[in-house]
Amino acid sequence: MRFFSDNAAPACPEVLAALSAANVQDTAYDGDQWSQALDARFSELFGTHVAVLWVPTGTAANCLALAALCPPYGGVVCHREAHIQMDEAGAPEFYTHGAKLLLADGAGAKLTPEAIAAVIDPIRADVHQVQPHAISITNATEYGLAYTPDDVAAIGRLARDRKLGLHMDGARFANALVHLGCKPAEVTWRAGVDALSFGFVKNGGMNAEALIFFRADQIEAARIRRKRAGHLQSKGRYLAAQLLAMLDDDVWLRNARSANAGAAALGTAAADRLVYPVEANEVFVRLSAEEAASLREQGFDFYDWGVGEARFVVAWDQDSAAVRPLADALAALA
Amino acid sequence: MRFFSDNAAPACPEVLAALSAANVQDTAYDGDQWSQALDARFSELFGTHVAVLWVPTGTAANCLALAALCPPYGGVVCHREAHIQMDEAGAPEFYTHGAKLLLADGAGAKLTPEAIAAVIDPIRADVHQVQPHAISITNATEYGLAYTPDDVAAIGRLARDRKLGLHMDGARFANALVHLGCKPAEVTWRAGVDALSFGFVKNGGMNAEALIFFRADQIEAARIRRKRAGHLQSKGRYLAAQLLAMLDDDVWLRNARSANAGAAALGTAAADRLVYPVEANEVFVRLSAEEAASLREQGFDFYDWGVGEARFVVAWDQDSAAVRPLADALAALA
Amino acid sequence: MRFFSDNAAPACPEVLAALSAANVQDTAYDGDQWSQALDARFSELFGTHVAVLWVPTGTAANCLALAALCPPYGGVVCHREAHIQMDEAGAPEFYTHGAKLLLADGAGAKLTPEAIAAVIDPIRADVHQVQPHAISITNATEYGLAYTPDDVAAIGRLARDRKLGLHMDGARFANALVHLGCKPAEVTWRAGVDALSFGFVKNGGMNAEALIFFRADQIEAARIRRKRAGHLQSKGRYLAAQLLAMLDDDVWLRNARSANAGAAALGTAAADRLVYPVEANEVFVRLSAEEAASLREQGFDFYDWGVGEARFVVAWDQDSAAVRPLADALAALA
Amino acid sequence: MRFFSDNAAPACPEVLAALSAANVQDTAYDGDQWSQALDARFSELFGTHVAVLWVPTGTAANCLALAALCPPYGGVVCHREAHIQMDEAGAPEFYTHGAKLLLADGAGAKLTPEAIAAVIDPIRADVHQVQPHAISITNATEYGLAYTPDDVAAIGRLARDRKLGLHMDGARFANALVHLGCKPAEVTWRAGVDALSFGFVKNGGMNAEALIFFRADQIEAARIRRKRAGHLQSKGRYLAAQLLAMLDDDVWLRNARSANAGAAALGTAAADRLVYPVEANEVFVRLSAEEAASLREQGFDFYDWGVGEARFVVAWDQDSAAVRPLADALAALA
The missing domain is CATH 3.90.1150.10 (Aspartate Aminotransferase, domain 1)
Incomplete structure (x- = not known):
């Protein structure tokens, strides 16, 4: 029996069925009916207007989000064991054109406002030191711990006070949410999250993740960056259909x-x-x-x-x- | 009836069947049995040892190839109507970290050694001008014309003489090959091609293309770059299975x-x-x-x-x- | 006698004298008295508030300006014989993280609104094609022609209408101005220029150029980028002093x-x-x-x-x- | 009295005199007699053939060296208080196109083979983690400590064993050498150093540092990168003349x-x-x-x-x- 990784599991039956159902002629890229339905469907789920980009991997979702929140010359605070630091082969640096990950500590790979402040407070506000522009947290963390709405909100307040963007890597967002028993909104935008990598692949998807933007100002450039990174699949319907199928009947x-x-x-x-x-x-x-x-x-x-x-x-x-x-x-x- | 784009078509039945067959537990990323079978299967097809990377889009395949063939400070000669210049949102510049596309002319978006020489001959060999490092041709071209083995070999000789890498964008490689009636080897590595973007999506695939390296020295860095670009899908078996299914019984x-x-x-x-x-x-x-x-x-x-x-x-x-x-x-x- | 390049000439005596005068202890980087005086001195010259960065080369000035005006995924319209395209080794692509130069035609390397429109009008407003974000013109041009205030203003109007930034490479700005007989303001900010590479080295300086920003929103990031590119010299006083010496008594x-x-x-x-x-x-x-x-x-x-x-x-x-x-x-x- | 920084000091008289002496017409860029004399002069100093690039800042020297030693997807081990990490605004990430600095510990900002191994040993040799490609040490360190020839040689052996490049940031190389009382060769190439940022500005120079390559394979690309970064000054004679003047009579x-x-x-x-x-x-x-x-x-x-x-x-x-x-x-x- 394999307990090595949730990536070893197959896709769930609803996803396979959705691929078959979407296997018709439609407009290329994200002009198809499934892709076009995503914003509305996820907006309903989150109780606010969101913009959604499908991408095939969590790395792509995370790094497009970071590129939206941080300029090439900025820094992103994350836990020193965060996936973006440890397991993405420098993809954040690639997508952001060289932003620096600023590494914070915390038991169970969980950040707190204090841990974040310990990283950014010593940074001199001059042109010699890389200035923080964003925070990235992982929910559930790399050690399977969930940030509660209050946990996130505390970080969200810090982010707002310091004018930092807030990204949530939700590779296991569904698992966190089930544990928390709260609504998706409570642990994301209501708590100050600007962008969410909403994971589906580890949770029974095949090859589609959702990158959710809660702020309208970031989406246009992110769409361009998705194409520029080779992630705008020409038959995007198959990614969108997976996501919709997993939202239907709360399969996720x-x-x-x-x-x-x-x-x-x-x-x-x-x-x-x-x-x-x-x-x-x-x-x-x-x-x-x-x-x-x-x-x-x-x-x-x-x-x-x-x-x-x-x-x-x-x-x-x-x-x-x-x-x-x-x-x-x-x-x-x- | 749609004649707008071959991207509007659905996937062919063999691809759907392959996805179902691959829908089992296996090793993540490209450690699964399908991914592991690719090199041998494509090597057989090409009659030489090749290394194969699955990627979801032609843009990813093209740009990983260009990054393998050209340093950030180099140039890539291509037709001024090439897909990499016109329709990839600057992805070549992103993946290569700023290499310059050097634009050549030719009827039907087809390059000749003369057209390429007209671009590179005037370049002074000094540090002020961007030096060419690679050539990229598209077969079939953006206007549906096929390069014959002789056409490619002539460019291949130029490439070798000038120490330039040679990439072939084969988004419609199958269509070219059917027209030419030759073996895949004749129009690729035997003619001097170093890397081939072997397209499957426009030809009935769902979301898998094959990036073929004919030279061993480029593959290791390319594997890293694929991960770093967010293209190493965690359930890669579904891409590999598509490719294999289309090679079986010459579906492609x-x-x-x-x-x-x-x-x-x-x-x-x-x-x-x-x-x-x-x-x-x-x-x-x-x-x-x-x-x-x-x-x-x-x-x-x-x-x-x-x-x-x-x-x-x-x-x-x-x-x-x-x-x-x-x-x-x-x-x-x- | 050398007529090969104005770069072959020595520095003028006033510059040497200024270096000796500045050869005292002062604050590092640009905290010294000379650097601190630049904004006021150039603001006086241009009749409006400007922010000034000293840099040692025209390439640095040009490319910091382009990075301020164009995102990594954007395009910059320039003449196909512009210095930034022909003689800067891909520095614009380096500084902008891969923006594309969109090449326009024009006799004597001089652009017109029509020539610029011919390049940008065919660009589809979608994510597949690189969108223009800026225009760069050279005054005097690479063939020694001067843009008049009316010439620039016509391009400035196009830039404003299309929401494009406008950069002027003024490697030989002084020569153009002397020919035109107008005030610096007339051919720059009054005509719609956002950033000017104001050249001094070819005109008798030693190793200091001035990058002038006419818009306040671009200067902070540009200061960071200058440091990040290794151009924030630790004894910046020697660059600032050169510039001031050449403005004094209209030496320039x-x-x-x-x-x-x-x-x-x-x-x-x-x-x-x-x-x-x-x-x-x-x-x-x-x-x-x-x-x-x-x-x-x-x-x-x-x-x-x-x-x-x-x-x-x-x-x-x-x-x-x-x-x-x-x-x-x-x-x-x- | 200022003890804030050695950057506050003026240039020494020999440097000023050299600028005056070099204030004649000569070939642009690095074609002048002074620039052309650098390789021979520094080769004599180091007792081996070296290639030398003048640059105006230590940041430029450091980052050109790192770009020569590390690909965009690689990592550079350095002390967590190294100048390249703390005070260069992300310039290493800019020049290397996103390489990651891998931070090691050590009292007085001094690295040991053990401290370096503690950073690189846990890195899995797979495509998910950034692989180390180089080590950068600072001599004298940011806390004014000197690496002895034995200290460097121990790190040099580690570097060779692990196939890592070795860079020395010698912003205060002269101060270290005077303390050590050894020859430049002993603490550099004989100990395994591949590239040295040889600092002159803090030591009485005006605005010229020397980037020394001890390996021939890196110099050509570095020359291009210098131009591409806007650091190939058009009147380079003034940088070369400073360096030569400080070598003469052991002024340095x-x-x-x-x-x-x-x-x-x-x-x-x-x-x-x-x-x-x-x-x-x-x-x-x-x-x-x-x-x-x-x-x-x-x-x-x-x-x-x-x-x-x-x-x-x-x-x-x-x-x-x-x-x-x-x-x-x-x-x-x-």
Whole structure:
């Protein structure tokens, strides 16, 4: 059984069905009926007018957002273990033409206003030092922790006070939301978020993510940058259709609930070993080399997270029943 | 009936079937079985070892190729109506970090060694002028003309003599090949091509193109650049599976033959109006405003190409029978 | 005698004296008394508030201006023989992060509203084509022609109508102004110019040019970009002092008058051979290979300008008396 | 008296004299006799063939070197307080087109092989993480400490083993060398350094630094990048002449000895307060707010270095006699 990454999971059936349904002649790029429906559909979801760009990857979504919020000569505050810093091959620097990531600390890859201030307060306001222009937070974080609406709002106030843009990397936004039990608006624009990378691929999508802009002034340049980066697919209908299919009947929430339930079951089974509380679909546990080897012998695949720790990621198709074998195996280790 | 763009067509059934077949759990990014099979499968097709990167768009393929062949301070010779110059929103400049496109002339957007030399010969070999590092040609051209193996080889010799890389934008490579009746090798690496953007989307694919490197020295950096541009999809299996499905049973050639046959039928019907000979799946005709209006009234959709001309593009699903109504309408205009 | 380039000339005595006078301890970068005096001094000259950045080269001035006026994904209209296109090694693309130069035609490297419109009118207003954001003109042009206030104002109106920024490369601004006999304001901000590269080096300076911004919104980012490009010299006093010394007692106009007079004398001597009228300090003449060889045998150094033409540039220290030997030699050729 | 920065000092008399001597007509750019003499003169100094580029600032020298050693998608290891990270406004990211600075720790801003390994060892060798391509060290460091030949050689071995380029920021190279008492070769190319930013401006120059390449393969592209960055001054003779004048009669060493002696005198006077040993021309001392205020009342200008510390920089024209008033004042504080 694979718990290595939620990227290993297939797409959910609704996505496949949507691709078939969209497999007709229509206008190229984003002129088709599905693409044209996105703004309205997501605006309804967020309870405010939003502009939506489909892109195939979270990296593209994140970096188009950062390029919208930060000039080439600016800086973006993020956690030092943020995906944009650790796992995107310098894509933020590529898209922004060289902006600098300003690295902040925080347990569980979670930022606080204090942690952000600790990074930006020492920066002299002169032309010699890179000035901050934006903050990027990840919800749920790289360690599976969710920012609450209050958490985000506190950062949002800091951002507004310092005239910084606020981006949320929501590669696992659905998982965070299911945990929080709040509306999408509460943890995004109402809390000060300017742009959201709304992840679908890890949650059962095939190859479409949504980049959501809550501010109208950024969308036009972002559309151009999407094309300029080679991300304006000529048959964009297939990306838009995926997104719509996952919003229909709350498939996105259903999938995330399933994954979160699976992770929760693992968290319960490994309660004494948890490095972080399980709030989304990732479970970080302390695991000796022998224990790790034992689990692998039993057929479980996962990620060694440094020495003595391991990461298990539960996908949309692995609910609490499906993860039972691993839960049992974890419990049996103790 | 739409003749506006081959991007308006749906994906062919084999592609849909391949997506369903690939809809299983596998390794993320390009570690899956389909992605891992690409190099061997395309190497077989080309009769030499090639390295293959899947990407979702021709713009991404073209610009990753150019970034491999040209440093930021270099220049790329292309036709002044090349897609990379006219329709990619400055993506070549983005990917290469500011290389300059050096614009050459030629009827039907087709370059010759003489036309290329006319651009590069006057360039002084000093640090003040941008030095050429690569040539990019499009086969079939933006006007639907095919470069023959001899045509390409002549440019390839120039490229080698001047130490320039040679890129082929093959957005409609299949259509060119069907017209030429030669092997893929003859018009590519045997003729001096270093990198090929091998198009599938216009030819019945959904959202996967193949970037083919014939030289081993460029592939490693290109893999990094693909990630850095946000094009390393986390579920890459769905791109690889499309490509493989279209190579199986020569679906790619079947589709291109169909489209070319449709275009040929239109060409015959509009023989007196042709701006260029019909060699691939595009038909450029002289058309008065009244004639254009008349065709549109009859339900035909197409692209006005400047004043007094129009472009009709035939897709993979529009064979000679399917285009009959337009062929008749064109013939009736005369 | 050298007529190859005005860059071959030494600095004028006032500049040397100013360097000695400024050779004291003062605040680093641009915090010194000379740098701090620039805005007021140039504002007085232009009759409006301007912000001034010293930089060591015209390329730096031009490209910082273009980066202020054009985003990475935009285009800048210029003449196809403009210095920024032909002789700056892709610096505009470097500084703008990949903006595209959109090349217009015009005799003597001089643009008109019609020539500019011919370039930008065909551009579709979509995300596929690079949209124009600025125009750059050179006064005097690369062929030594001066734009009059009316010439510039006509382009300024077009720029305003199309919401384009307007940059003037004034590498030989002094020479143009002396010819025009107008005030600096008339041919710049009153005519719609947003940023001016005000050249001093060719006109007797050592290594300081002035980048003048007529619009306040661009200066802050430009100051950052200057530092980011390594152009914020730590002892900036020596650049500022040069500029002030050349404004004092109208040294800049005196030097330009001298050079223009020298060029005029050559123009008179070679009246039958002129390719362009002599309006500044450059003289383009038709010259056979034999005639060129003869002049070189007599010790005259100059630039072959293609086949059958030659360029003679007169420096600030070559007045009409000083150029007499060449004038005589040219006259003797006939 | 100013101890704020060595950039506040004037140029030394030999530099002024050299500018006057070079104030004649000569070939533009770097075709003049002074520029042409640089390679030979510096090769003699270093005891090996080197290629030399003059540039006006240390930022330009540093960033041209980094661009030569690191591709856009790579990383450069440096100290987290290195000038390139803290004080160059993102210029490294601009020149390299977005390479990432990988920040290492070390007392006194000094790196060790262990500190570098601690940064690069955890980097996974995959396309998701930015791979290191170069190391940059500063000699003397930002805290005035000198790397010995052995210190550099140890890093040089690491660099060679890991196939990383090695750059030395020598903004205060002369001060380090005077302290070390070794030959320039020992602490540079013999120890594995590939490129050196050889500083002259802080040491009595006006506006010329030397970028030294010890490897032939990097120089051609660097020459182009210098032009492309607007740093190829049209009257380059004035930069080259400065450099030559400071090499003549070892003016550069004389100036550095003077500054170091001044700093040493301050170090002796403030021995109980030193944060770091005084090895070059910078003195970091613990200083209470009251003490700092008292010194400022006495007319001494310096830089507050965080809370409770201060930085005094001694310039080439402030020898041990000249700094006596400050030395006495510091001693009197105790």
